[in-house]
Amino acid sequence: MIELKKAKNIFLNSENVLVVTHIDTDGLTSRAILQKVVERVNKDTEFLFLRQITKNSIQEVPKDFDTVIFADFGSGQISIIEDYFKDYNGNIIILDHHLIEKHPKNNNIIHVNPHLYNKETCGAGVCYLFAKEINKNWIDLAKYAVLGAVGDVQNLYGKLEGLNRVILKDAIFSGDIKVKSDLQLYGRYTRPLFVSLRYWSDVRTDLLNNDSNIISFINYINKKYNIDVNPTCYLSSLPYYIKKIIGNELLIRCLNYIPQNWIKYLPKLIFGESYELIFENYEHLKDLEEFSTCINACTRYSDYYTALDILIGEKKRYKKMLDNLKEHRNNLRKGLEHIQEIDIIEEKNFQYFKTDKIESNILGIIVSLSYSLENINWKKPLIGITETDYGYKISARCPRLLCLAENVNLGLTLRLASKKANGFGGGHKFAAGAFVKDDKAFINYIRNINFR
Ligand SMILES: [Mn+2]
Structure with missing residues (x-):
């Protein structure tokens, strides 16, 4: 990836750097890798965690650094980043693997994303490739990328493949990780x-x-x-x-x-x-x-x-x-007990519930775990909706078999549906999330599509 070389040169020539990372396992492992990298090259760096990049949250990002690195997010929020940094003189490096919203128009934004090459790895995987671009011997960092990939469930069908497998080999070679059947x-x-x-x-x-x-x-x-x-x-x-x-x-x-x-x-x-x-x-x-x-x-x-x-x-x-x-x-446990008590509304092609009793930060996990409950139809996608200060948080999950055998694609479905409902969203085939202003428009829209 040619962008890695550009990113490396900009990074090494910066006086000071700000690293902004996401907060899930992949975000944290991205942070761990980048933290080790800046220690090793002795770079004056500050760090920031963000739950997500929105028009509001990006206001927390200071602009007085030569370079700002976004890791494990950014590709889906290019226009927010462009807009916020429009009169910024420094450089921006995006190390991400999420769906690409659009290509940056300013050349002070270096966009590194394996999808540009039809490859797939996690955010920490991209950070690891960046680290290796700086020093190819740093394979001790590969274990973080493997953990990031597992955290993002990139071993969905049993094992890590493609670029993740290449990184896994580094982690094995460095003696950190053991693979078992x-x-x-x-x-x-x-x-x-x-x-x-x-x-x-x-x-x-x-x-x-x-x-x-x-x-x-x-x-x-x-x-x-x-x-x-x-x-x-x-x-x-x-x-x-x-x-x-x-x-x-x-x-x-x-x-x-x-x-x-x-x-x-x-x-x-x-x-x-x-x-x-x-x-x-x-x-x-x-x-x-x-x-x-x-x-x-x-x-x-x-x-x-x-x-x-x-x-x-x-x-x-x-x-x-x-x-x-x-x-x-x-x-x-409390969340699952709650799911057993509330109405699950079953539609032709999915089922959903709406509640104000589950915090949005664990809604997705609760929706996943709900497949162990009797009152959930395990052959249909399940969608959870909860109200937040900014609108409705939506989490959708389905059993892996539905993705494999029936080609269900929740990421695609939520991306389209959230747009119709004045929001944004996306994700993976089996797990996706969205924020919308109008949850009824969202449900109405997905009633009439086939989720594939
Ligand atoms: Mn990720």
């Missing part, structure tokens, strides 16, 4: 196996939320294969051949619950890879999916510095992070 269950290091199975909701079977069915399932497997899996063991402690047996049996179990033409996509949902940090001793941080949860448990509630400390290896705040995690889980 693994079951796609959450909580490999911190949950008993039966709990991981309890919440596995890619396919709704009789195992979902049903511990006694899960125990009989495991007992049945033990008998059939003459093995001895304890339902309370952790997935991470099991050898691969046992995981394979469990996965095969889980697959067979699913066959009764899905249409014939979905079956071919099943293996990808059950078998894939896991990524773990080799030298990490804290069990919550060992597996990258769980590490990402820990970061969210801090940053969603604006505790950015606990997450950042943990990321850069300063473990003094581990206890604080665990407290945050506990509180986060509590909020999620």
Whole structure:
């Protein structure tokens, strides 16, 4: 990417730099990489976290730096950035991977985005490529990019691919990350196996939320294969051949619950890879999916510095992070209880709920987790709407199978629909978000489209 070279030259020739980053796992890992980079080149730099770039929030960005770097956002907000910086004499570097709104017209904006080359990686991946442009030996930073990619669920169908795979190889080569063939269950290091199975909701079977069915399932497997899996063991402690047996049996179990033409996509949902940090001793941080949860448990509630400390290896705040995690889980549990009590409005092509009882910062997570609830139709996208000071926050999710087998694309749907409803939005096929002024116009619009 030619833009990386330009970005590097501008960065190295700046007297002082401001780095502005997003606040999810990918944003935090972007920040960690850029923080290490400025330390290594000894650059006078200040940092700022922003929840998102809007006409309002961008006012917080000072203009008295030679260079401003935006990481893990910016590509979707080029006109806001252009407008705000129109009489600015310095340079702007955007290191992002989100959908590109338009190409910048001023040449003081260096826009680095893998989509320009039909490639895909996360924001931290772009920051990592930027770091490597400065010094190709800095492969110790690759682990952050891999964590960013996992945080952004770029391993959607079981493993990291393309540019992410290239970065993953650096992280393996530097001795930081180990890749395993693994079951796609959450909580490999911190949950008993039966709990991981309890919440596995890619396919709704009789195992979902049903511990006694899960125990009989495991007992049945033990008998059939003459093995001895304890339902309370952790997935991470099991050898691969046992995981394979469990996965095969889980697959067979699913066959009764899905249409014939979905079956071919099943293996990808059950078998894939896991990524773990080799030298990490804290069990919550060992597996990258769980590490990402820990970061969210801090940053969603604006505790950015606990997450950042943990990321850069300063473990003094581990206890604080665990407290945050506990509180986060509590909020999620309360949110899910609430979802069970309210009306879910079912339309032909989707279902939705509207509530003022769920904070917008965790709405998306709650919508995802709702697929483990009986009152949610697991074969339709689910949309959550909540009111904020600026209008309505909308989060949409759907099971991965719907994207694979039915080609559902929520990112596209929300981008179009939010425009119709006087707002903005977008995201991924299986997960997207929007802010709109008029939630009724939004719902009316999506009633009549097919989400593909
Ligand atoms: Mn990102």
